[in-house]
Amino acid sequence: MKNYQQQLSKLGIELELLEHPEMVEVVDVLRYLDKPISESFSTLIMKADKQYVAVIRRDDTKLNNDRLRKVLGAERVEMLSIDEFEELIGLPRGAAHILCPVEKTLIDKRVLEKTEVLGGCGSLIYSGKYLSKDLNKIPNSEVVDIADEKEEIEITKLVKDGVIKRVLSGITPSGSALHIGNYYGAVKPQLELAELIPETNYFVADLHALTTVQNAEQIEENVTGVVLDYLALGLDPEKCVFFRQSDVPEHSQLAVVMANYISYGQMKRMHAYKDKLAKGANEESINMGLFNYPILMAADILLYKPDGVPVGEDQRQHIELTRDMAENFNRTYGKEVFPLPLPLIREDVGRLVGTDGERKMSKSLGNTIGIFEDYSVIEKQIMKCFTDPKRLKATDPGRVEGNPVFIYHDLINDDKSEVEELKTRYRAGTVGDVEVKRKLIEAHKRCFLQARERRDYYESHMDEVREILVEGAKKARKYANKTLREVYEVIGERNKLNT
Numbered sequence: 221m222k223n224y225q226q227q228l229s230k231l232g233i234e235l236e237l238l239e240h241p242e243m244v245e246v247v248d249v250l251r252y253l254d255k256p257i258s259e260s261f262s263t264l265i266m267k268a269d270k271q272y273v274a275v276i277r278r279d280d281t282k283l284n285n286d287r288l289r290k291v292l293g294a295e296r297v298e299m300l301s302i303d304e305f306e307e308l309i310g311l312p313r314g315a316a317h318i319l320c321p322v323e324k325t326l327i328d329k330r331v332l333e334k335t336e337v338l339g340g341c342g343s344l345i346y347s348g349k350y351l352s353k354d355l356n357k358i359p360n361s362e363v364v365d366i367a368d369e370k371e372e373i374e375i376t377k378l379v380k381d382g383v384i385k386r387v388l389s390g391i392t393p394s395g396s397a398l399h400i401g402n403y404y405g406a407v408k409p410q411l412e413l414a415e416l417i418p419e420t421n422y423f424v425a426d427l428h429a430l431t432t433v434q435n436a437e438q439i440e441e442n443v444t445g446v447v448l449d450y451l452a453l454g455l456d457p458e459k460c461v462f463f464r465q466s467d468v469p470e471h472s473q474l475a476v477v478m479a480n481y482i483s484y485g486q487m488k489r490m491h492a493y494k495d496k497l498a499k500g501a502n503e504e505s506i507n508m509g510l511f512n513y514p515i516l517m518a519a520d521i522l523l524y525k526p527d528g529v530p531v532g533e534d535q536r537q538h539i540e541l542t543r544d545m546a547e548n549f550n551r552t553y554g555k556e557v558f559p560l561p562l563p564l565i566r567e568d569v570g571r572l573v574g575t576d577g578e579r580k581m582s583k584s585l586g587n588t589i590g591i592f593e594d595y596s597v598i599e600k601q602i603m604k605c606f607t608d609p610k611r612l613k614a615t616d617p618g619r620v621e622g623n624p625v626f627i628y629h630d631l632i633n634d635d636k637s638e639v640e641e642l643k644t645r646y647r648a649g650t651v652g653d654v655e656v657k658r659k660l661i662e663a664h665k666r667c668f669l670q671a672r673e674r675r676d677y678y679e680s681h682m683d684e685v686r687e688i689l690v691e692g693a694k695k696a697r698k699y700a701n702k703t704l705r706e707v708y709e710v711i712g713e714r715n716k717l718n719t
């Protein structure tokens with residue numbers, strides 16, 4: 221490591237070390253450090269005909285093999301196997317750095333679009349933060365165009381093609397109010413789907429909330445808050461089935477069954493559990509509800525046999541585990557009982573940044589912008605928002621890309637020409653942060669005014685709300701019970717001994 225740092229500094233390459241628990245997979249490191257995948261790169265060691273080359277590409281892009289072959293003038297280009305890698309580089313898999321002993325290093329030009337990028341530095345317990353402009357200083361390196369943006373699942377296309385006809389999603393009432401990250405990342409896409417496809421099911425996952433809320437009044441307050449927020453934001457109970465998890469006992473029943481189609485090892489690799497450990501929790505005292513959370517979530521999903529599950533990026537791993545469980549179940553009984561649901565995650569808003577400008581917006585991090593709080597609260601949240609740290613005076617040219625205030629403007633502000641004008645003036649150094657934020661506060665008021673009125677309406681018509689949930693639970697139970705019976709039959713729990 222020391223040696224590596226010395227080599228870098230001789231080349232004039234700056235390196236900042238970020239420490240983390242021992243991790244091999246990039247996704248785990250990024251999650252721990254709470255960095256987006258677009259600001260990380262991997263150094264791939266490849267064999268091009270007879271020569272070894274390193275290829276640096278951003279982790280949200282994929283290599284285009286045809287272009288890579290052309291650039292190298294090689295017929296065959298392939299990744300080294302783990303053994304070949306470890307023998308040649310002398311480092312464990314996952315620890316490649318930017319000065320590996322190869323003939324040349326190709327850097328995809330997309331890496332340079334970011335100012336700072338995270339990458340390997342020869343260790344599994346450190347990652348390096350590099351300035352992308354320094355990467356040009358790697359000996360025998362060349363910037364080339366050899367990667368493509370990863371194709372995202374185009375949700376609208378899947379809907380149009382009829383691949384997605386039925387969806388399900390839930391939200392945990394771990395707090396009593398939704399924030400704009402929840403809204404743009406999860407709720408809005410869910411409500412849009414309700415307009416497009418025939419069967420949408422959304423529920424408030426109150427049993428999931430027990431992992432963090434163990435106070436009956438608080439649970440009630442949270443469930444009520446989230447139900448009102450959903451209705452206020454435009455959920456139409458005529459168009460989708462809206463219910464509360466604990467009203468449908470089949471969720472808990474299927475969870476007991478599904479626990480048998482997943483291994484302890486796989487469960488131990490789940491983020492929510494690993495995050496707790498990484499934050500210093502003692503393995504002995506981990507709440508089993510938290511450990512089992514992904515099993516209940518898989519049951520929530522599989523009961524309704526959805527084609528897709530619209531959620532934010534942080535839920536992807538849970539859906540992948542659900543697919544594994546469903547596949548394992550189907551294989552065990554030789555029957556396609558459960559279709560494998562697709563994660564429906566929007567690249568653009570699946571991970572909205574918080575007002576600290578660094579981590580994902582999340583209620584537990586205190587970096588949110590609310591929707592229904594008093595305006596005085598929302599104003600404070602917006603006014604304290606991080607902008608461009610390099611800009612000291614309003615007359616300095618500012619950075620718009622990646623600036624949270626402008627990310628929020630793009631989402632919230634319906635006056636697009638105002639947004640464009642603010643961006644131009646910000647870049648030129650002719651508008652101050654305060655004015656940009658004031659305009660955001662105004663835009664927030666315009667954007668959510670109707671929702672706030674609707675919320676007031678429902679709050680004073682709680683009978684209607686209760687009725688919506690009763691009706692929702694009835695419809696949900698009908699479907700859920702049918703699936704549970706089918707499952708019981710397939711596994712042999714329903715047979716001629718039952719009544």
Ligand code: ADP
Pocket residue numbers: 391392394401402403404405406407530531532533534535569570571572573574580581582583584
């Ligand atoms: P929080 O992190 O505030 O506790 P939850 O975990 O309750 O939020 O998430 C509820 C839903 O909102 C999930 O589908 C999640 O993926 C989505 N979500 C949460 N935070 C964000 C965010 N910052 N950007 C996009 N989606 C988010």
Ligand code: TRP
Pocket residue numbers: 388389390391392425428516517520521529531535
């Ligand atoms: N885990 C999700 C969250 O934290 C909530 C959830 C529970 C969910 N069960 C689900 C989401 C099933 C989609 C499908 O918000």
